[in-house]
Amino acid sequence: SQQGEEDPQALSIQEGENATMNCSYKTSINNLQWYRQNSGRGLVHLILIRSNEREKHSGRLRVTLDTSKKSSSLLITASRAADTASYFCATFEFSQGGKLIFGQGTELSVKP
Amino acid sequence: DGGITQSPKYLFRKEGQNVTLSCEQNLNHDAMYWYRQDPGQGLRLIYYSQIVNDFQKGDIAEGYSVSREKKESFPLTVTSAQKNPTAFYLCASTRGASGRTDTQYFGPGTRLTVL
Numbered sequence: 001s002q003q004g005e006e007d008p009q010a011l012s013i014q015e016g017e018n019a020t021m022n023c024s025y026k027t028s029i030n031n032l033q034w035y036r037q038n039s040g041r042g043l044v045h046l047i048l049i050r051s052n053e054r055e056k057h058s059g060r061l062r063v064t065l066d067t068s069k070k071s072s073s074l075l076i077t078a079s080r081a082a083d084t085a086s087y088f089c090a091t092f093e094f095s096q097g098g099k100l101i102f103g104q105g106t107e108l109s110v111k112p
Numbered sequence: 113d114g115g116i117t118q119s120p121k122y123l124f125r126k127e128g129q130n131v132t133l134s135c136e137q138n139l140n141h142d143a144m145y146w147y148r149q150d151p152g153q154g155l156r157l158i159y160y161s162q163i164v165n166d167f168q169k170g171d172i173a174e175g176y177s178v179s180r181e182k183k184e185s186f187p188l189t190v191t192s193a194q195k196n197p198t199a200f201y202l203c204a205s206t207r208g209a210s211g212r213t214d215t216q217y218f219g220p221g222t223r224l225t226v227l
Contacts, residue, residue, distance in 0.1 A: 033215060033216075035216075040200075040221070040223075041220055041221065042116075042118075042202055042204075042218030042219050042220045042221050043155075043202065043204075043216070043218045044218070045215040045216065045217070048215060088154060088155070090216075099157055099160065099170065100157075100216060102147075102154040102155040102156075103154050104152070104153055104154040105153075105154055107152075
């Protein structure tokens with residue numbers, strides 16, 4: 001079952017620009033997490049935002065959560081070529097026991 | 113990739129063969145997970161285990177089997193009943209058994225190809 005849906009599916013920007021990715025979900029959540037995946041590698045956790053939080057920062061990353069709209073966004077500021085990767089949101093649903101539900105991801109390409 | 117290792121990195125299977133993918137973690141994590149990822153897709157949960165000697169089916173368990181005899185090990189067997197096994201397989205773990213507020217730590221993945 002897919003919960004989070006990312007938008008856009010693919011994003012291409014120039015180095016130095018900001019990149020914004022969005023995630024929408026359907027049911028009540030405990031938390032929402034963002035992960036990064038370089039091509040052919042495992043996923044790396046970036047940031048977790050709880051359902052009672054609205055915004056969270058980590059370095060050049062800024063995540064917002066709007067539970068009324070069931071949506072989240074990930075902003076990467078001053079992007080670098082090394083940020084090129086796929087980015088996934090994952091939600092922990094109350095009804096799903098011990099499972100995270102992953103979206104299909106946004107493929108980000110940052111051109112030098 | 114944290115303290116999770118997966119082997120082999122690449123695996124080729126002939127039709128009708130069972131193959132076993134290894135996943136080991138030295139993080140002393142309670143819960144472990146297996147995911148399947150197809151090209152351009154997100155992750156789909158195959159099986160997960162919250163404690164030793166116990167595991168639950170995920171969304172796409174048919175054609176797969178697992179065991180959890182030791183806390184640090186969670187091998188996945190892809191059986192001949194899995195008709196389309198070519199995919200990238202990812203193992204993950206979380207510190208707590210519930211996984212509710214824990215981040216998942218992923219291994220580097222195994223790419224399985226059916227010949």
